[in-house]
Amino acid sequence: MSEDLISKIPTSRRLVLDLGMGDGQLVANLSNKEKDSFHIGIEINPDRFIQASSSIKNQNVHLINDNFEKILPLFKDNSISQVFYILPDPKYIDKNHKPDLERFYKLLYNKIKKHGTFILITEITNELFQPVENKVLNDEISWITNFFESLGYVTLECHEGYPEEYTTSFLRTFSGDLERIRILYFEFIKTNK
Numbered sequence: 313m314s315e316d317l318i319s320k321i322p323t324s325r326r327l328v329l330d331l332g333m334g335d336g337q338l339v340a341n342l343s344n345k346e347k348d349s350f351h352i353g354i355e356i357n358p359d360r361f362i363q364a365s366s367s368i369k370n371q372n373v374h375l376i377n378d379n380f381e382k383i384l385p386l387f388k389d390n391s392i393s394q395v396f397y398i399l400p401d402p403k404y405i406d407k408n409h410k411p412d413l414e415r416f417y418k419l420l421y422n423k424i425k426k427h428g429t430f431i432l433i434t435e436i437t438n439e440l441f442q443p444v445e446n447k448v449l450n451d452e453i454s455w456i457t458n459f460f461e462s463l464g465y466v467t468l469e470c471h472e473g474y475p476e477e478y479t480t481s482f483l484r485t486f487s488g489d490l491e492r493i494r495i496l497y498f499e500f501i502k503t504n505k
């Protein structure tokens with residue numbers, strides 16, 4: 313039961329959460345480097361979850377094969393120090409889903425600690441899979457920053473590309489055609505209580 317698993321997470325340690333971790337490469341890298349933190353990866357796809365859990369054996373890791381929308385409410389408010397969401401499915405980033413996005417990212421905000429951060433890396437493509445123009449990219453940056461700021465997040469960084477240390481399997485694949493698949497990096501912080 314996911315509820316039981318959540319109750320075993322040590323609350324005294326710095327919690328780092330990866331939403332939709334895929335094969336868990338980011339969780340593996342971060343948990344090797346940040347031994348004092350406790351790393352949680354959630355993935356709904358059973359095959360990807362098995363891939364992650366068979367390759368990550370660190371003691372400071374806890375992996376969950378479930379829907380993160382079901383798991384997130386189980387965390388205490390103000391309990392998570394850092395959240396990663398690398399390459400969200402459209403449902404979790406597309407402006408056409410704004411009411412659902414508001415509900416979900418407001419809940420996430422409540423779960424993040426004061427001064428905790430949310431790192432989002434997302435890709436921009438166009439319907440005809442043509443090169444993405446700068447205007448489209450800049451409009452998307454504005455939309456995403458305005459959206460998160462409307463929920464209380466404060467933007468610390470936003471730019472094209474992403475730090476090497478946050479590479480994942482999907483990011484590596486998506487980085488093969490940087491004109492048609494432009495990658496955006498956002499770092500938000502929670503500043504109030």
Ligand SMILES: C[S@@+](CC[C@H](N)C(=O)[O-])C[C@H]1O[C@@H](n2cnc3c(N)ncnc32)[C@H](O)[C@@H]1O
Binds near residue numbers: 357399
């Ligand atoms: C584009 S992949 C990115 C995977 C990984 N973050 C990476 O960059 O390699 C998106 C992942 O999110 C997972 N996912 C989508 N919705 C989810 C949900 N509601 N709960 C848990 N995982 C979800 C998908 O199964 C998929 O593995």
